[in-house]
Amino acid sequence: MQINYDFLDNYTFKNKAVTLGNHVIMAPTTLRASLADGSVSDNELNYYRMRAQGPAMVITEAAYVNDVGRGWEGGISVSDDDKIPGLRRLASTIQSGGAKAILQIFAAGRQTTTEILRGQQPVSASSQAYPHGEHEIPRALTHSEISQTIEDFAQATKRAILAGFDGIELHGANLYLMQQFFSPDSNRRDDIWGGTVEKRRRFGLAITAKVAQTIEKFADKPFLLGYRQSPEEPMTPGITLEDSLGFAEKLMALPVDYLHLSLNDAFQTPFRDKSDTKKVMDYYRAILPPDFPLIIAGLLKKPEQVESLLDDGGEATFAALGRELIIEPNWVQKVKNNDELAIRYALSPSDFELLGIPKMLEKWLLTRFRNGLPVTTDSEFDPMQPWQYYKHAVIKTAKPIDPTQLMTLKKRSD
Ligand SMILES: Cc1cc2nc3c(=O)[nH]c(=O)nc-3n(C[C@H](O)[C@H](O)[C@H](O)COP(=O)(O)O)c2cc1C
Structure with missing residues (x-):
């Protein structure tokens, strides 16, 4: 029996002339396979080539915007112009499969080591180590280094434009530098960059505004700007859902094209308040402008889950699949071809x-x-x-x- 899933329909962005072939997105997944200097490798191209023929949009793994932003060995760099040729190959490999190519950009902040940074101490909003497990104490960025980091995000965006990507995604999630500035755990500053929730969100919003200006200035075709967010942190003090919703509202005043929530489970309820039974995505939909594109990631595997996520009152616009697309590169094609029984759900x-x-x-x-x-x-x-x-x-x-x-x-x- 042929099932006609709505998530296979086209989607056109309202503000920009960009049409996606369906509502399935490849979530960013770090491969750790770049060359030692952060250049794109053939292994990476091969991996992306195999996964670009089904999802409507492929968001690459996080690429570091400056050298001190490197988070792990084998990460992709967008920190220098000499990386543009490799990034161009990456963008065109993804696009040749039919998907839109989005470069995720980030700086690791305290989520790295002196070893990975070849002798440099990791940096963050404050000299505050991650509270769980053994982690290095980072150095607090100075005011002028913060301005330079914002500029580095803008330069990375310019390189993504020159490399032919269809957009960038700011990685404001998963505990990296942008989140570290927003979090009251990692941000203990008492200057204009920290102290109150308004000041903690200044860094993320300043990067978004600067990057939006860069797109306006240099992009000669529609170029998407997305923002990825982790709505809550488990630690105390830590980011609350209320903080994140406030941040998202401020983001809506900037020319952002989509918001992407990094969740453990797409249908999850807030984990800081276990008595709350309202889904996190429902909270977001309530504060976002009607129909504003919202991507949700977290444990999505089966076509019926994706369909119910997108049907469920229309809160989510797109489903991002992470581990499932590692296991099954042909997920979308198998759904389209009514070949669901052949979808892999386990990794051999x-x-x-x-x-x-x-x-x-x-x-x-x-x-x-x-x-x-x-x-x-x-x-x-x-x-x-x-x-x-x-x-x-x-x-x-x-x-x-x-x-x-x-x-x-x-x-x-x-
Ligand atoms: C191997 C691996 C690498 C990942 N790398 C990134 C990354 O570079 N950037 C990012 O925002 N999220 C990254 N994630 C998180 C995924 O994008 C996704 O949010 C998470 O895996 C939950 O979705 P899933 O349950 O469909 O896998 C990674 C996840 C995995 C498994």
């Missing part, structure tokens, strides 16, 4: 190559992201002991060097 470690999953992403998925990622048992990998895999991989790739061997090698080269 023997399919990594077939799915174009780069080696570092493979390792990460089987360790850090193992919880909440269904993995099949048809390979040597023991799903009950993911750390076995990690240990094995580390030993294979980073065998400690015997110092006596080093001496021998040195002698030989003499």
